[in-house]
Amino acid sequence: MLAVERRRLIAENLRSRGVVSVAEMAGLLNTTEITVRRDLRAMAKEGQLVRAHGGAVLPAPIGHEPSYSEKARQAGAEKASIAQLALALILPGDSILLGPGTTTLALARLLGEIPELTVVTNSLLVAQALMASTRVEVILTGGTLRRSIHALVGPAAEDSVRALRASKAFISGNGFTPERGLSTPSPLVAATDRAFAGAAQQVVVLADHTKIGQDTMCQTVPTARVHTLITDSGADPALLAAIREAGVDVRVAGPGSNERHERLASAS
Amino acid sequence: MLAVERRRLIAENLRSRGVVSVAEMAGLLNTTEITVRRDLRAMAKEGQLVRAHGGAVLPAPIGHEPSYSEKARQAGAEKASIAQLALALILPGDSILLGPGTTTLALARLLGEIPELTVVTNSLLVAQALMASTRVEVILTGGTLRRSIHALVGPAAEDSVRALRASKAFISGNGFTPERGLSTPSPLVAATDRAFAGAAQQVVVLADHTKIGQDTMCQTVPTARVHTLITDSGADPALLAAIREAGVDVRVAGPGSNERHERLASAS
DNA sequence: ACGCCATCGATCAATTTCGATCAATAGCGG
DNA sequence: CCGCTATTGATCGAAATTGATCGATGGCGT
Known part of the structure; x- marks a missing residue:
């Protein structure tokens, strides 16, 4: 040999x-x-x-920031089930916008097999996750690198999003309330998210239960502009009812909805 | 027989x-x-x-082209010494453009300590390398993800570069000859590189000796537009002389030339 | 924390393979 | 018929690959 x-x-x-x-x-x-x-x-x-x-x-595709990936693992199961539910909204041939965040990242990891899909994102991690999925066309917005979230923000990012139109935008944030909708602490991130929402026919918010009821400094998308909210079963039912009342299609991903997350490395 | x-x-x-x-x-x-x-x-x-x-x-086991990480390891020492030489051209307060390629990536890894530096790039790997360098402001161009080189190309990338002006552009390619200048096999990449060159006051080409004398399909920058070429000592002296003749400032990084040029980057 | 065991790295020996030089044979033209 | 050249085969020293052994290191269980 x-x-x-x-x-x-x-x-x-x-x-x-x-x-x-x-x-x-x-x-x-x-x-x-x-x-x-x-x-x-x-x-x-x-x-x-x-x-x-x-x-x-196998070599790690590219180095991951420990802090960020730690956070990603934290509520991995919940985020994964939210992403699963969001996956059902995406059809072959779609063009979608994907914002930064661990939940949208989980969604990105599921997109590999969808044919004819175009993904526009400002998140380096999303782009990285889709690096191996050669069937998916990935477009990154330009912009200034914001290290804390591994994403591109600023006027350049907003401009490049404004030049596009997509069928759906999947965005996340740090808080969601019936009254104020989606919010995030950073004005720069908020402006970019707002541009995402403005460029899509449908706005889908991915937010795990820890975000529901929280409110932070900058409103990114008012409740009225949100078509669908996907969260997990840990969210306060009263709040969800109020959000439904405002005209949002609220979908709840149960932890048991897609249970195939067996961990063998629990010894650390 | x-x-x-x-x-x-x-x-x-x-x-x-x-x-x-x-x-x-x-x-x-x-x-x-x-x-x-x-x-x-x-x-x-x-x-x-x-x-x-x-x-x-067989020469090309289909589907296993030299992966990017493989190529990156290949001539690490030479590329590093080229990058060292290029580092001397960058001053605090500069705004520079950095194209895709393993050599420019090596340069990016050295930029961490330069204060007030703004780096514009279309390479995800460069952005990744500068992720930890909080002193450097990183701006990514938008564009379509080209997986083979981990970079953003296409009209969107060119447009976002055209909106900027920088003092120097550091770009690479697959070939450099005295007659045709820098060239690369892909038209898309070539167009982006050309935009980079057009947006900078000075064009610096980083090319190891294996590229010197090679010519590939698409010319990205003609020799006349190149101000500086940095290569390593393995390059053919006759070709380098011809390139100098064309008005290019040719600098050769030898394996031992690191000592001559280590002004601020002695700790790395 | 400690000790045991698998794994690792380095060095040495044996085998295989490579490259270069030289000899032999066949084809070819004068 | 003779000489020339190209191709093939052979031999030998050099280099590479492989396998084995030994001391050192790191992981894992108790």
Whole structure:
């Protein structure tokens, strides 16, 4: 067996399963662990994989900010079920706007298989999540990088959104009340979100239960402009009723609606 | 058996299975390994296959082009020394444009400590690299995501660049010749690079020695528009002389030239 | 926290493969 | 018929790959 052949098989196994172990590859390739280890070391130097004790894993696409990804994991299950519900609103051939936020990011991760989809976003993380989904066309707005949310804001972002029209906008925020609608602490972010809402025929707000009833400094979209609110079952029913009263199509994602989130790494 | 016949059989075997080994072919063709080796060497020179220890493989295993991260590791040292040299051109308070490419990315990694710097880029990787550098203001152009280079291209990208003015543009490409200047294989990328060059008072091209003398499909910037070319010591001196003749300030970063140019960037 | 065990990295030896030089054979033209 | 050249085959030293062993390191269970 040629060396290149061996490495190609290792790369193949790695891509299909995400991880390979030294012993496993040694058995599969009819060679010793030493050789596999050397191959892995060489491939790691080329950036094809990342070495780990006992094997190797796929390289992280691009580095993630720990603080942000931590937050993303926090209420992962709830956000994922909200995203699942939002996914049903997206049809093949759609053009959608996707704002920044962990919930919209969860939605972005589900979009890979939708054909003919165009996604406009100002979130670098959304763009990154869609990097591997070659079927989806991704358009980023321009703008100034706002590090805390990994997104582009400012006049340039607003202008580039204003030049577009999309069928639906999926945006998030830090608070949602029946009276004031969606709100966020930063005026810059609010202005961008407002531009998103203005460029879409339908405005869909994704907000987990911790946001419902909260109000923060800047109103981004008034309740009257919101067509659909997707939240999870932890939200106060009275508030949801009031929001429905205002004409919003409120949808509640239950934690049990899509339960396939088994964690094996709970030991930390 | 004729030589051409032999090589045709080798090519056939290679296409059908992806790999051939020297010993195997020698047995199959009723000839010696020496002859097979000679054939492989000749065919490799023609680009029909890629030589490997003990045999040969197909040149482009479809779908596995050198991934971006692979390329980034490839000539890391040379690119880093080019970036070091480019760093000297950047002053506090500058506004610069940074194109996509592994060399410009290397430069981006060095910019963290420059105060009052504004960086405009269409590369997600550059933005990512500057994510941690809170002193630097990062502006992304809008545009359509081009996955192969992790950058934003298209009319939207060009428009947003045209709305700006910067003191210097640092761009890269796939080839640079004295006659045609900087070139790249993709028309979309070329158009964006051209917009970058048009928006800057000074155009600085970063190109390692493998690019010098290469010419690819789309010219991005003619030699006359390039003020400075930074390359490494592996480049052909005759070509560099011709480029200098055309009025370009050519600077060569040697492996040892880091010491000469480390004014403010000694800690990195 | 401690100790055990798997894993890792480095070095050495054995085998294979590579490249270069030299000899032999076949085809070709004069 | 003779000489020339191109191709093929052979041999040898050099280089690369592979496998094994040993000390060191890190992870994991108790």
